[in-house]
Amino acid sequence: MVQNLEVYTGSKVIIKRDADELIDFLKRDDFVPDLIISENMAGDEYTILKVYYFVNSQKLDVPVILLGENPKIKGKVEEVSRTDWQQVIKKAAALMTVTAEQMIELNVPEYYPFPTGILRGSQELGLSVFKKQNESYKVWRDENSKFNEEEIEELLLDGIDFLYILNTDRLEFAKSVSARLEQLLTNEKDTKNLVGLTGESFNTVATLLSSMGITESTIKASQATINAIEKIANSSPKLEDLLSILLKNPSSIAWKHCLMTAVVSQAMLDNVDWGTNEQKAKLVFAAFFHDICIPQDHLATIHTGGELFESDLKKEEKVRVEKHAFSACELLQNHPDVPYGAENIILQHHGVPNGIGFPEDHLDNRITPLAIIFRVAEDYVHQLLDRDEKPDPFFVLKGILQRYTKGEYLKAAEALKAAHPKLVD
C-alpha cells in the first residue's frame, strides 16, 4: 500500500508505529503533513482517537483517513475499509488535491535505470537489458544472451553510464545484484579495484534504495558495501592514493565523500580517548547513509545554507537538500540493524540537532561528540575534494584548526591533526 500511495499520489509516506510516535514527530518537527492515514487500533489502544484529538486540539487542519470505522468520530474523518487500497489511494489523492491527470503522469515508469559499471566482471544478468537511445529504449541484451568485459567498457567510454531493465524485473534485479555485490566485494583483494567496485556498488544501492526503500535485498547490498568500505578503511590507505584512484574514475561526488569521510573519521577516532571499534563501525554506517537521499552530484555538493540559497535548484530540490539528513533517518526506520548511535550522526551531520537545514553557528554544541567527529571529518574531506587544483592536505588542516576552536570541535580538529601523519605522507 505504501509504495502504491507514493507512486500514484506522488507523495512521500512517513510511517509511525503508533499515535504517540506520530504526535511526538509532529511536535518535535513542527511539521504539518498533507494527510494522516491511521489505523483504528494499535495494540489495545484506539490510535485514531488519539490522533484525531491531537489534530483537532492543535487546529492542525490536516485531513485524516481512518482505515476502518469508529462510531465516536463518524463523519469527522474519512472512513475507508482497510482492505480496499484503491479506495484509500483515491481518497488520499482527493484530499491532497492530486488530480487524475497528475496521477496518470505519475504512473510507474516502465524502465528502471542502473549504473552500467555494475555489470563489470559478470557475463549475464538473466534479465533483458535495455539501452536508451534518444527517447526510446532498445534491447541491448535479451535475458539469454551474454556480454563481456570489453563490451561494458565500450559502453562506458561512449558515455552510457546507465542501462535499464523492465520495471517489473526490479525485484529480481535487486536480488541478483545484492548477491553478486556481496560475492564480488568479499573476493576482491586489490585495494584499487575494491575502491572502484565499491563505488559502483554504492551508486547502485543508492538507486535501489531511492526506488525500493529498505527491503531484504537493499539491506544486503548496503551491508556488503559498508563491509567493503570498512575493509578499505582498515587497510589504512593514504589519502593521496585514494584521491588519485577516485579522481581518475568518473565516480559520483556522494561516493567520494562517503569513502573519504569514512577513512578520515576512522583515523580521527584512533586519536580520541573514547574511540572504540564499535564507534568506528557507526561512523562507516553513517558515512554510507548520511547523504543517501541526495546521491545526485548537483545536490550532494551543497554543504551550507548560503550555498543552498544561492543555488539555482528547483524548489523541490532545495527542500530535498534541506531535509536530506532527516530523510535518511526516515528511510532507516524500517532497517532492523542500525547500530545504536549511528542514526544520531546521520541526523546531525550538518550540525543541526533535528536534521533539517544548516546551522548558523558552526560550533553548535547541541550535537553528540561522535557527530562532531563526523562533521569535522566531512568538512575536511569536502575541502579536499572541492578544489580544482591538487589539494594540499596541510593547508586544509590549517583551515580546520582555525575554524573549530571550541569544546568537542576543538578536540575533533586536534584528533584530525594527530591522525594526519597516518593519512598523509
Ligand SMILES: [Fe+2]
Ligand atoms: Fe555528506
Ligand SMILES: [Fe+2]
Ligand atoms: Fe549531508
